[in-house]
Amino acid sequence: MRPLTPEETGTFFEKLSKYIGENIKLLIDRPDGTYCFRLHRDRVYYLSEELLKIGSSAARDNLLSIGSCFGKFTKSGKFHLHVTALDYLAPSAKHKVWLKSSAEQQFLYGHHVMKSGLGRITEGTEQYQGVIVYNMNDLPLGFGVAAKSTLAIRNCDPMTIVVFHQGDTGEYIRNEEFLT
């Protein structure tokens, strides 16, 4: 377990800021305690100071997971965000997408969102902007990347993909082994 190097922190924050923008500050500077990011086996974990102290007494080989996993770094240094970070992304999301009840199931199975399944979308979403996907009852389902900007979505036909799927809560069941 080690802190992230400046380069890794840069990549990680860049990815996060695509979804929550400058609200990352709320993750770093929390009023209810000191929280930090730690890297363990290429995965980034978000944990409190007390948990850090307890966890650092475990041997590196024996420690599987600690705190909340935000995602993992690939071998070439890119960062992939996992659905386990949703609890922290959802409250501070910048751009949101609401799905119709019919499309909810498809998204939770890992498919992309088509225009026919789109309920609402925040104004001013640009193309390839990170978005958090909600269902009609304002429950966060996952996150993705907007395939088209809000303007373009109005003009396109209902069978085009509007949101690329990146992570959904269905992965807790489908991708159990890879999530830690």
Add this chain to the structure above:
Amino acid sequence: MADTQIVVDKVLQKDVNKVFSTAVENAELIDIDEGLLLATTTGNLNIRATHDFTRQNGEEVIRQSTRSAVQTLFNSLWQLPVEQVEGTYVVTLPEIKMWLPREKPIPKKRAVTKWQEYAKSKGILNKKKSRMVWDEAAKEYKPRWGYKRANDGTQDWLIEVPANADPMEDQFAKRQTAKKERVAKNELQRLRNIARSQKRKVPGVGLTPTEQPSKDTLSKALVVARKSTASLGKFTEKLPKEKPSKFTGKKRKFEPSIGDLKNERERQLKILDVNAKKVPTINVTKATNRALRESEEQRSRERPSRKTPKKQKGKGASAGRKGGGNKKNRVKRNK
């Protein structure tokens, strides 16, 4: 003549007594260290105490004092156990009482080698091994290491070729080269230990030849090759598509896991600020889109020639349509 003889005899007698007597006065003032063959007269030499402070008297006093000291030393020497060795008298001197200061500085402790450091940290003890080992082939005891050692692989007269090996490969030569490499490696480690103990800088080895080169050996070799010039690669030109290599030859250093958390937070916030600055404040696509739309709207206003308004989709729909799109706003006719 006889008088003078008597006088001479008397003088000689006196002198003889003086010269050959072993009596010493004030023996308690003399410290003897037999081990160092040292006799020290403690107390002051009272030269001034003599009536005539002439040079000769002073000399006399010193000579007397010296004689006493030496006599005492020899007296004590004869007190020690005397042996006769080949006709001469030999005396074993006892331990030195007065310690002399060191002639040379205290030797420095030997530097610990890398293995010794590791063994100490892990608590590995050196188990004593016997010099002789039973050699099954020769049916006798042979040294474990060194000349004519037991189980010497290099001296086998017959080597079976393993199933997965090239049949044309020289197995004997293979063993010889393996031994040479082991010896060379040991020598390298030894020299490195010495360099470390003397705190001298050793140039990096770079890339050592291996039998199974890994995937990144090529990229490493490229980096090493570009650095292997007289000016350490300062003027080596970059290849057209060469990317900066990850292999810097330096060991990676990480911050401790439980370091200064406040410091860490500040650094992260700084990185956030840097990232925020990188994003341009003007969104180019948005600005161009807006400009394009404005110019289009302007053009459509300047050209009222169209009889039926062109069907506009999107944002222009509600803006351009006359009379509003809603049923609510429709002007009621024929009321």
